[in-house]
Amino acid sequence: MSDHFESLFGAMDGPRPLDPAFQEGLERAMAETASGRSSVPWSIDRPRQLPHGAFERILAVLLRRRRRLLASPKLVAAVAAVSLVAATTYVVTDRLGSRRSGDRGPIVAAPTTTPSVSPSPSPAPTKHAEPNGPSTLRGFASSAQFLAYVRTEGLRQNTGFGIPGSVEQGRGGFSPSPGSPPAAMPLPSSPSTAPYSQTNVQEAGVDEPDIVKTDGRHMVVVTGGVLRVYDVRQGPRLTDSMDLDARMDDRAFLVGDTVVVLGTRFQAPKAAAQITHVESRVWTSVRAFSIADPAKIRQVSSMDVEGELVDARLVAGIVRMVVRSPALGPEPADQGNYIEKDMKKAEAANARAIRASTVGDWVPHFVTKRPGAAATTGHLYDWSAISRPPGRPGLAMLSLITFDPDDPRPDNAVAVIGAGDFLYASTTNVYVTSTEVDEEPSLVTRIHKFDIADPARARYVASGEVRGRLLNQFAMSEYAGRLRVAATRSRFGQEPESSSSSVTVLSDRQGRLVVAGSVGNLGKGERIYSVRFVGPTAYVVTFRELDPLYVVDLRKPNRPRVRGLLKIPGYSEYLHPISTASLLGVGRDASKTGQAKGLQVSLFDVSDPTDPRRVDVMLQGAYGYSGLEHDHHAFLYWAPEKLVVIPAVLSSSGETVSFVGALAFTVDDDGIGTPTRISHEGRSGTGKGEPPSILRSVVVGQRLLTISTEGVLVSDLETLDDRAWAPFPN
Secondary structure, rough: OOHHHHHHHHHHOOOOOHHHHHHHHHHHHHHHHHHHHHHOOOOOOOOOOHHHHHHHHHHHHHHHHHHOOOOHHHHHHHHHHHHHHHHHHHOEEEEOOOOOOOOOOOOOOOOOOOOOOOOOOOOOOOOOOOOOOOOOEEOOOOHHHHHHHHHHHHHHOOEOOOOOOOOOOOOOOOOOOOOOOOOOOOOOOOOOOOOOOOOOOOEEEEEEEEEEEEEEEEEEEEOOEEEEEEEEOOOOOEEEEEEOOOOOEEEEEEEEEEEEEEEEEEOHHHHOOOOOOOOOEEEEEEEEEEOOOOOOOEEEEEEEOOOOOEEEEOOOOOEEEEEEEEEOOOOOOOOOOOHHHHHHHHHHHHHHHOOOOHHHHHHHEEEEEEOOOOOOOEEOOOHHEEOOOOOOOOOEEEEEEEEEEEEEEEEEEEEOOOOOOEEEEOEEEEEEEEEEOOOOEEEEEEEEEEEEEOOOOOOEEEEEEEEEEEOOOOHHHOOOOOOEEEEEEEEEOOOHHOEEEEEEEEEEEEEEEEEEEEEEEEEOOOOOOOOOOOOOOOEEEEEEEEEEEEEEEEOOOOOOEEEEEEEEEOOOEEEEEOOOOOEEEEEEOOOOOOOOEEEEEEEEEOOOOOOOOOEEEEEEEEEEEEEHHHHHHHHHHHHHOOEEEEEEEEOOOOEEEEEEEEEEEEEEEEEEEEOOEEEEOOOOOOOOOOOOOEEEEEEEEOOOEEOOOOEEEEEEEOOOEEEEEOOOOO
């Protein structure tokens, strides 16, 4: 809405931005009417005529404008412009409204609280806005307050290169997230499909995007910038493929006959050429494909969002995607020859641009497109959908976007000012973290909570923090309405001896994530290598020279305590529950001085939490590792056969690689079976280059499918003998 006003009213007095005081009064008048004080409520599914009362209040604001008296023709034009905006393009909704499928335009949300029409604040106040909600939850009462905040913070961070991070492309794609996911559960058999494994995820009922997906009929593989669809009922038989612009970080959801591919692009979409902030910024790409006809993949829609993909989840058929946008703002000035004179000149130019910036300069853009239709562009949200934690959260924007897999659109996106590292989700809440350096100096992890109980939208409800740094998404777990967090605390820039870890229980109290209880001093001088929450128990592995496995009892959230401790050589970077009595750890053996050696798989008996024991161990290679260190989706546990499949790279000397592939072995409470090595080396017929890495393993019926960078190998599920090889087409 702000951009509409700036374009219409700014033109009345020449090329200048709308002054914040005037803009705030105008928006307050409209917000008052939208809140329900008008006799005729706003409708969210179609534009409507501006009510007479709101029209009179807007006219009064126009007449009180003090920057320059408007000549009569301009006043008439202004009133006509407001009427046009209200009657044709201004769609207002509250946060609890709904959206009809026929409405394709972006939603402009009304404020969650309606400010009274009062004298506007000065254009650049130094004081932050008062909380617009319970406790620490702060919003913005108007676009003027939001603009004052970002301008003030932008000037504080300004340099000759602009605002730090304003053109940074970031890491791209998904943050590495090793950890300890639960077992992949088989689905019941049906007349049309045999039992099949699912993506190894953290929480039951919360799907995660991955490079391989199957529903027992189709298997979708997204590797090397190509989307491939296989019929796995007999084959696998490749039915069709489609290029995806060679982006290596693409991952997908499979929802019925729709494939949603998420990825990162380092170039703005063509339709964003006129709206994007800075050309070099990273964008998140979402594309929906129909495979209703598996022989012909058909793209049905796309959505691009300005910012880097943090992660996404699929809950009850709805996608919740988190995107982090670096500090936006005006495009930085040219730095010339980078000499002191040029840098001071650029810094001054940047400061002028910040002071003259508009609301739209600080909010991420989006582009949606359907085949055969014109692209739709705009901002993800307006000022009223943005919240901020206390303190100085900076200028980065963390956006949570809710969309239907069949029709990705950024309707009802919400945001909190701050960065984003890891995403954890239950079936009702999403938590996003960011790690910062505080004043001690030491690391602190901010945690933002979003309520996703409503399938149509998310709602930012609370923020909190824990001292230290989280390893990954598995360092968080929600249980009985509380969030448990495992973190390693150390003084920033100091020796490892200063570190220790803790498990903290957080409760949501009126918008604040407050500490209900905590147990610390885990692994002094060490850091966390893996975490697994199982019901009211946390298993935490720390390491420096030995591998302490801590068993933490969380049954009393206010008084968590360590019940058991086991120290063994090496460490586990991945923990997986095999049963209520057994825990599987995958990691590496280590010397007495802590030097990593071969791949190590450990079976722990945790039936007695006061006395955890390692009952079996499997060592592979003098040196080696598993891809599980970086991606938990590569783990397969097929409970009916008690079969585990993990990727592996092994070496007998530490200088040359002797095996690249996967290890398949059985495991139960009594021990670990003899592993079978599965390799794709030489199967494509080229015999050149490095052996292909096995990326994923999938069970369909009585077949084990392993997927590498070169193709798909079918093995007999019982004997693990080869059955078929399907190479990727060149």
